[in-house]
Amino acid sequence: MSRVQNTLIESVRKVVGWVPERWLPGGTPDPLIGRHGAVGTQLAQLDGPQKVRGAARFAAEVPLEGLCYAALVNSPVTRGRITRLDTAAAEAAPGVLLVLTYRNMPRLGLVPLMGVTNLGAVGNSALPILQDDQIRYNGQVMALVLAETQQQADHAARLIDLSVDTAPALSDFQAAKPEARTPASILVERNEQSAGDAEAALRQAAFSTDATYTTPGHNHAAIELHGVTAHWTGNRLVLHDATQAVAPTAAALAKLFGLRREDVRVLSPFVGGGFGAKGFWDHQVLAVAAARMVDRPVRLMLSREAVFRMVGGRSPTEQRVAIGADAEGRFTALIHTGYSVMPPYSASPEQYTLGTRSLYRAQSYRFGQKHLDLDIVPNTFMRAPGESVGSFAVESAVDELAHAMDIDPVELRLRNEPETHPLTGTPFSQRALATAWRQGADRFGWDARSTMPRARRDGEWLLGMGCAAGNFPYVRMPSGALRIRLTRDGQATLSTSAQDMGMGTATVQTQHAADRLGLPLDAITFEMGDSDLPAAPVAGGSSQTVSIAAAIAAAASKLTVELLRLAGNASPLAGLRAGEVRLAEGGLVCIEDPTRRETYGDILTRAGRDEISVTETGAPPLEIFKYAMLSHSANFCEVRVSDVTGELRVTRLLGVFDVGTILNPRMAVSQLRGGMIMGLGMALSEEVLFDERSGRIMNPGLADYHIPAHLDVPEIDVTWTGIPDPRSPLGARGIGEIGITGVAAAIANAVFNATGKRLRDLPLTLDRLIGAEGA
Amino acid sequence: MAITINGTEVPLPEDPRMSLAEFLRDGLHLTGTKIGCNQGGCGACTVLIDGQRVLSCLTLAVQAEGREVTTIEGLSSGDDLHPLQEAFIAHDGFQCGYCTPGQICAATAMLRELAEGMPSSVTGDLSRPAPLTAEEIRERMSGNLCRCGAHNGIIAAILQVAQEGAA
Numbered sequence: 014m015s016r017v018q019n020t021l022i023e024s025v026r027k028v029v030g031w032v033p034e035r036w037l038p039g040g041t042p043d044p045l046i047g048r049h050g051a052v053g054t055q056l057a058q059l060d061g062p063q064k065v066r067g068a069a070r071f072a073a074e075v076p077l078e079g080l081c082y083a084a085l086v087n088s089p090v091t092r093g094r095i096t097r098l099d100t101a102a103a104e105a106a107p108g109v110l111l112v113l114t115y116r117n118m119p120r121l122g123l124v125p126l127m128g129v130t131n132l133g134a135v136g137n138s139a140l141p142i143l144q145d146d147q148i149r150y151n152g153q154v155m156a157l158v159l160a161e162t163q164q165q166a167d168h169a170a171r172l173i174d175l176s177v178d179t180a181p182a183l184s185d186f187q188a189a190k191p192e193a194r195t196p197a198s199i200l201v202e203r204n205e206q207s208a209g210d211a212e213a214a215l216r217q218a219a220f221s222t223d224a225t226y227t228t229p230g231h232n233h234a235a236i237e238l239h240g241v242t243a244h245w246t247g248n249r250l251v252l253h254d255a256t257q258a259v260a261p262t263a264a265a266l267a268k269l270f271g272l273r274r275e276d277v278r279v280l281s282p283f284v285g286g287g288f289g290a291k292g293f294w295d296h297q298v299l300a301v302a303a304a305r306m307v308d309r310p311v312r313l314m315l316s317r318e319a320v321f322r323m324v325g326g327r328s329p330t331e332q333r334v335a336i337g338a339d340a341e342g343r344f345t346a347l348i349h350t351g352y353s354v355m356p357p358y359s360a361s362p363e364q365y366t367l368g369t370r371s372l373y374r375a376q377s378y379r380f381g382q383k384h385l386d387l388d389i390v391p392n393t394f395m396r397a398p399g400e401s402v403g404s405f406a407v408e409s410a411v412d413e414l415a416h417a418m419d420i421d422p423v424e425l426r427l428r429n430e431p432e433t434h435p436l437t438g439t440p441f442s443q444r445a446l447a448t449a450w451r452q453g454a455d456r457f458g459w460d461a462r463s464t465m466p467r468a469r470r471d472g473e474w475l476l477g478m479g480c481a482a483g484n485f486p487y488v489r490m491p492s493g494a495l496r497i498r499l500t501r502d503g504q505a506t507l508s509t510s511a512q513d514m515g516m517g518t519a520t521v522q523t524q525h526a527a528d529r530l531g532l533p534l535d536a537i538t539f540e541m542g543d544s545d546l547p548a549a550p551v552a553g554g555s556s557q558t559v560s561i562a563a564a565i566a567a568a569a570s571k572l573t574v575e576l577l578r579l580a581g582n583a584s585p586l587a588g589l590r591a592g593e594v595r596l597a598e599g600g601l602v603c604i605e606d607p608t609r610r611e612t613y614g615d616i617l618t619r620a621g622r623d624e625i626s627v628t629e630t631g632a633p634p635l636e637i638f639k640y641a642m643l644s645h646s647a648n649f650c651e652v653r654v655s656d657v658t659g660e661l662r663v664t665r666l667l668g669v670f671d672v673g674t675i676l677n678p679r680m681a682v683s684q685l686r687g688g689m690i691m692g693l694g695m696a697l698s699e700e701v702l703f704d705e706r707s708g709r710i711m712n713p714g715l716a717d718y719h720i721p722a723h724l725d726v727p728e729i730d731v732t733w734t735g736i737p738d739p740r741s742p743l744g745a746r747g748i749g750e751i752g753i754t755g756v757a758a759a760i761a762n763a764v765f766n767a768t769g770k771r772l773r774d775l776p777l778t779l780d781r782l783i784g785a786e787g788a
Numbered sequence: 789m790a791i792t793i794n795g796t797e798v799p800l801p802e803d804p805r806m807s808l809a810e811f812l813r814d815g816l817h818l819t820g821t822k823i824g825c826n827q828g829g830c831g832a833c834t835v836l837i838d839g840q841r842v843l844s845c846l847t848l849a850v851q852a853e854g855r856e857v858t859t860i861e862g863l864s865s866g867d868d869l870h871p872l873q874e875a876f877i878a879h880d881g882f883q884c885g886y887c888t889p890g891q892i893c894a895a896t897a898m899l900r901e902l903a904e905g906m907p908s909s910v911t912g913d914l915s916r917p918a919p920l921t922a923e924e925i926r927e928r929m930s931g932n933l934c935r936c937g938a939h940n941g942i943i944a945a946i947l948q949v950a951q952e953g954a955a
């Protein structure tokens with residue numbers, strides 16, 4: 014991310030700032046906002062019956078004739094050179110078809126890294142895949158073994174004899190700090206930004222806090238392992254993949270293997286959880302290459318350990334947050350800086366300071382992030398990259414300041430709500446965080462909280478309450494294409510390559526299409542998860558719902574024009590233009606005179622057509638340059654901490670969300686809760702234990718990397734402000750990631766309230782809490 | 789030398805190294821049984837052997853010789869879903885659906901354990917049958933991980949079925 018990019022983005026902002034509102038997407042609010050229809054109803058996930066029967070077919074479950082199975086050998090060291098790689102015993106083992114190493118792997122180019130300057134790219138790693146004898150990180154693939162059965166492949170993989178000349182590696186966070194890099198930009202934002210002299214203002218402030226917070230590495234830990242089934246027929250490739258980026262994966266593979274894009278088909282109808290992890294990594298390339306070499310279909314499912322070693326997670330961070338305030342609690346200085354790991358071959362900058370930049374008004378600011386180049390598996394985007402861990406730091410700091418000033422932490426936040434974006438002065442498209450705070454305080458019974466820490470007790474248990482804000486930007490991806498096919502019997506099929514990991518994409522867009530096209534729900538079919546369908550971008554940044562919604566809106570407009578053309582002079586609609594009709598009750602209706610109308614079926618019949626089909630792309634997301642568009646949350650939490658053992662139980666958790674229109678309340682609750690539970694895991698137990706001496710992950714499994722289990726998860730209360738965003742399709746903003754933000758801080762703040770002990774390092778484990786004594 | 793799977797006798801696999809999970813998925817294409825870790829850490833591979841819940845990834849197929857294995861595919865008959873399957877839909881007890889078959893199989897056996905009065909580590913009074921509470925169910929289902937965060941819906945679904953005594 015370069016300086017050129019900063020200049021480019023800033024000039025787009027400037028130009029768009031001058032353009033009249035009505036020329037922009039969202040300039041005139043979407044007419045479906047506030048309309049009562051299928052959107053907003055509690056439709057259950059359409060594929061529910063398949064899922065509960067175990068009939069949903071995932072990527073590593075596709076049965077194929079002649080299928081063979083792969084196993085991998087991963088490097089046990091971090092840096093070095095292979096000096097000996099004896100594959101003879103493995104090759105001679107029963108059932109073995111192929112041993113693939115850097116010596117016989119086809120010579121392939123590099124996969125372009127995904128990023129804001131190359132939206133079509135999908136690479137998570139810019140490192141070569143089995144191309145040379147160099148080892149660049151611990152766990153890098155050294156060999157693939159292909160055999161008739163999984164058992165034979167697993168056995169033979171253990172017979173490979175690998176010797177390595179090890180080289181010194183960079184794996185110590187603290188030791189790497191002097192060499193830290195300061196990138197010019199973080200995603201689309203200029204990295205280092207300041208206003209006024211924040212350090213001086215901090216020194217002069219009536220009240221202040223200045224502390225360092227750390228968060229460890231996190232692993233996505235989707236329950237479905239990364240798996241593919243790869244299959245060639247001649248020069249055509251079919252890949253059954255578990256991916257959040259269907260069409261971009263097909264494009265990347267075509268490029269890498271020198272194929273025409275239309276000769277590659279990627280299918281991903283179901284994905285068993287992604288959270289950022291189900292992207293393009295080495296295993297797809299390895300399976301595709303191996304399948305080509307033996308000319309048979311290949312199944313490669315990573316082991317759980319390999320997922321930890323070969324698919325990067327969230328970077329650890331060390332963050333400084335300092336806040337200065339005047340006697341009334343108005344912020345005079347806000348500083349958020351820090352370090353995270355991002356080797357140059359990784360795509361994800363873990364943007365932990367970005368959320369803070371729009372969260373509070375202050376008289377002076379300083380923001381900036383530094384990257385450490387460690388020799389690690391490339392870190393990547395994980396649910397709310399940046400905001401998840403950044404909100405822990407800033408929202409802990411606000412709590413510290415509130416305590417120092419003896420002000421209620423909700424009140425302190427309300428006093429510092431900004432009117433416009435604090436750095437740019439750009440208006441918010443919609444922001445009702447203050448409403449969310451009030452709504453939440455009321456619902457939670459916040460007034461029962463003791464302002465004094467360590468004041469409430471139930472036997473050995475100390476009780477406390479805490480709160481914290483979260484935020485997450487609205488993103489809409491450019492270039493998502495979608496096809497609407499309408500048939501004479503009044504049925505519509507919508508098709509896009511996008512995919513569904515359980516967010517309910519197909520369900521919600523079916524609801525949307527019913528309203529947009531004026532058809533009943535059972536007249537809509539939504540197809541997705543296939544790269545042969547019109548290409549959609551990666552599902553990330555909570556952007557998919559609004560991106561598809563914009564594509565449906567655009568395709569529906571085009572459909573209107575085409576239908577009017579088809580209707581011709583004999584139609585009651587004759588002479589009307591697109592702006593004069595709307596799609597309703599199964600056809601076109603004149604807005605001025607609703608008696609002038611005709612059904613889709615009648616229009617097609619008269620024109621002698623069986624169907625009509627249009628494909629369109631959503632308008633460019635210029636609204637994000639004209640407005641500050643973000644979702645917000647107010648989180649409340651109650652904990653119990655054992656004074657004897659340090660055991661921490663979260664007993665109550667409430668999230669109040671300001672996320673625009675809720676498209677399907679039932680699935681929205683599930684999505685938001687899911688995010689909050691990941692925040693709970695981040696607070697309580699999640700930690701990639703990284704051996705800084707060897708560069709090796711020490712807990713690569715679900716028995717040792719602890720995600721929340723049922724007993725950790727209380728009944729979670731979720732509600733929302735329900736205020737639509739006038740600038741977005743349907744008034745909605747994505748809700749996949751906002752749930753995780755703020756939760757860890759709310760829990761840590763509740764722990765402080767319970768125990769008087771301020772924990773600035775995640776996770777909040779027993780060793781840090783035992784005999785909790787505090788201020 | 790056979791296993792009964794969902795009521796049908798199936799010959800044992802040739803390779804004794806094959807786990808029951810692999811045998812079901814790769815050998816019989818009963819892919820409703822999932823593999824989330826292959827090392828006993830997640831519960832996605834839970835099936836019933838003679839009515840008891842087991843992790844099929846930690847069970848060799850040959851160990852099930854002569855026994856009755858029930859998988860998620862065996863819980864429903866035709867279009868009729870098992871009450872737990874219905875309740876999971878009603879309570880939105882899943883998102884991606886990958887942990888779901890394991891959760892449902894585990895819940896089936898767990899409700900029987902509870903009905904038989906088996907205590908758990910959160911049971912307060914060991915002299916009486918364990919009570920039917922959300923807390924008891926949470927504890928007993930903690931071996932089945934869900935990363936999408938469908939926990940509340942899962943527990944609500946199981947509790948409803950337990951209360952209706954329908955399992």
Ligand code: FES
Nearest residue numbers: 824826828831845
């Ligand atoms: S796959 Fe068996 S417990 Fe995880």
Ligand code: FES
Nearest residue numbers: 883887934935936
């Ligand atoms: S529903 Fe996805 S892991 Fe449970």
